[in-house]
Amino acid sequence: MTASASGAKGIVYLVGAGPGDPELITLKAARLLREAEVVVYDRLVGPGILELIGPSAERIYVGKERANHIMRQAEINALLVRRGLRGQRVVRLKGGDPLIFGRGGEEIEALAEAGVPFEVVPGVTAAAGCAAATAIPLTHRDHARTLVLVTGHTKDGEPELNWQALCQPGQTIVFYMGHKALDRLCARLIEHGLPGALPAALVENGTLPSQRAIRATLATIAAEVERATLQGPALLIVGEVVAFADLAHVAAAAGALHHAQELR
Amino acid sequence: MTASASGAKGIVYLVGAGPGDPELITLKAARLLREAEVVVYDRLVGPGILELIGPSAERIYVGKERANHIMRQAEINALLVRRGLRGQRVVRLKGGDPLIFGRGGEEIEALAEAGVPFEVVPGVTAAAGCAAATAIPLTHRDHARTLVLVTGHTKDGEPELNWQALCQPGQTIVFYMGHKALDRLCARLIEHGLPGALPAALVENGTLPSQRAIRATLATIAAEVERATLQGPALLIVGEVVAFADLAHVAAAAGALHHAQELR
Numbered sequence: 001m002t003a004s005a006s007g008a009k010g011i012v013y014l015v016g017a018g019p020g021d022p023e024l025i026t027l028k029a030a031r032l033l034r035e036a037e038v039v040v041y042d043r044l045v046g047p048g049i050l051e052l053i054g055p056s057a058e059r060i061y062v063g064k065e066r067a068n069h070i071m072r073q074a075e076i077n078a079l080l081v082r083r084g085l086r087g088q089r090v091v092r093l094k095g096g097d098p099l100i101f102g103r104g105g106e107e108i109e110a111l112a113e114a115g116v117p118f119e120v121v122p123g124v125t126a127a128a129g130c131a132a133a134t135a136i137p138l139t140h141r142d143h144a145r146t147l148v149l150v151t152g153h154t155k156d157g158e159p160e161l162n163w164q165a166l167c168q169p170g171q172t173i174v175f176y177m178g179h180k181a182l183d184r185l186c187a188r189l190i191e192h193g194l195p196g197a198l199p200a201a202l203v204e205n206g207t208l209p210s211q212r213a214i215r216a217t218l219a220t221i222a223a224e225v226e227r228a229t230l231q232g233p234a235l236l237i238v239g240e241v242v243a244f245a246d247l248a249h250v251a252a253a254a255g256a257l258h259h260a261q262e263l264r
Numbered sequence: 265m266t267a268s269a270s271g272a273k274g275i276v277y278l279v280g281a282g283p284g285d286p287e288l289i290t291l292k293a294a295r296l297l298r299e300a301e302v303v304v305y306d307r308l309v310g311p312g313i314l315e316l317i318g319p320s321a322e323r324i325y326v327g328k329e330r331a332n333h334i335m336r337q338a339e340i341n342a343l344l345v346r347r348g349l350r351g352q353r354v355v356r357l358k359g360g361d362p363l364i365f366g367r368g369g370e371e372i373e374a375l376a377e378a379g380v381p382f383e384v385v386p387g388v389t390a391a392a393g394c395a396a397a398t399a400i401p402l403t404h405r406d407h408a409r410t411l412v413l414v415t416g417h418t419k420d421g422e423p424e425l426n427w428q429a430l431c432q433p434g435q436t437i438v439f440y441m442g443h444k445a446l447d448r449l450c451a452r453l454i455e456h457g458l459p460g461a462l463p464a465a466l467v468e469n470g471t472l473p474s475q476r477a478i479r480a481t482l483a484t485i486a487a488e489v490e491r492a493t494l495q496g497p498a499l500l501i502v503g504e505v506v507a508f509a510d511l512a513h514v515a516a517a518a519g520a521l522h523h524a525q526e527l528r
Contacts, residue, residue, distance in 0.1 A: 026288050027288070122388045122392040128280070128386040135384055146429075
């Protein structure tokens with residue numbers, strides 16, 4: 001007799017793991033990790049967060065490296081459906097927030113289609129985490145009344161970004177990205193009208209002890225980042241607000257010293 | 265002898281309280297609330313979250329109602345500086361995330377200027393909270409590669425929103441707002457090129473047991489919201505992704521029933 005035949009009802013929680021620091025996970029996410037029977041997680045979820053998982057839970061790694069997709073999205077969807085139908089209490093743990101560049105929508109669709117109950121538990125998205133760790137206000141009543149979050153990853157066949165709409169004054173733009181496209185990305189932004197002197201910051205491994213951050217301008221940041229040999233998952237923040245990062249004081253705050261070491 | 269004269273070093277933590285549900289606060293925010301000597305909080309922070317504050321802490325309410333500002337921003341800044349200089353361990357608790365429409369930037373500037381150490385602790389922003397509670401994916405690889413967060417509050421003398429940049433296809437727009445401007449806001453979006461048939465959802469008291477949500481279109485939502493007499497702080501989500509909200513299954517998930525009752 002399977003669990004579901006016995007009447008036990010499975011459920012899949014799509015849970016945001018936050019920006020990296022295990023203390024930046026929500027109370028609800030921590031509770032669900034303790035209670036889960038199965039945790040399905042990917043590459044952006046760090047070891048400190050995995051320690052919150054209960055000792056008896058099954059752990060399934062479905063990490064997606066760009067060049068080496070361990071499991072395709074369709075297989076992940078099928079896995080979640082299968083475990084939910086089996087009557088299990090599943091946590092699908094995703095870096096940041098599940099519905100902001102997390103492809104949570106596709107997992108929801110698959111679960112709904114299969115009739116598997118689910119619930120989404122939001123998380124601190126990387127933009128908020130990296131901004132906090134560098135004291136960059138993402139909005140500012142004089143400088144940025146709009147905050148635009150964009151994926152910097154582009155694949156063949158996907159629609160081009162709307163560069164004209166992106167390249168407007170009075171807003172902050174945050175790109176969720178790797179490093180590969182940085183020089184091309186900055187060139188396109190300048191080409192479409194943003195000033196080369198506009199402040200820009202790249203934050204790598206934001207909120208983790210390994211965080212590194214570089215502040216420069218749109219025209220210079222790609223070269224600065226290359227010189228500093230940053231390589232991890234990164235966020236690019238572009239806009240006047242980047243000039244407001246108060247690094248001396250962030251550094252002075254207890255426990256935050258590592259946050260600002262390289263931000264200059 | 266004051267605390268600061270004795271060598272004790274004050275610190276001000278700007279802490280995001282998340283979207284409303286007390287379980288959606290971060291582990292770090294919960295710890296800092298337990299340890300704080302003073303907690304300065306405003307209207308968007310609910311009673312469940314205030315219960316996390318340690319019993320001996322002083323609580324200072326600086327709630328800002330639109331019509332009745334109890335304390336102006338400059339006074340809040342001065343209060344934080346004063347308590348920090350006095351050597352106290354202060355938590356400045358703000359709804360959502362401190363650096364996304366939280367005016368945290370202004371508080372950081374004041375603290376930095378006065379030489380008071382500070383640290384920013386990010387929170388789950390209202391957009392992520394409301395999206396999770398209604399299962400609306402904010403980004404979608406086919407429908408929305410860009411997510412735009414905008415404040416719907418406008419004051420005399422503040423710059424107009426860039427309507428042309430906002431009214432682009434292929435993105436999701438989230439307005440942090442009250443209800444007052446809803447009809448005018450939707451009219452401007454249609455006027456600047458968004459289709460009247462574009463799906464839109466208004467979420468009131470998102471993630472709280474009192475959550476109510478209305479799904480309609482840009483052309484009809486203001487009337488629907490008026491008919492439903494919604495009145496609390498609300499978020500407006502506009503874009504193709506709103507059509508993906510899977511309400512039946514959200515409702516089926518344990519504990520999430522209230523989330524979708526009125527979303528239709």
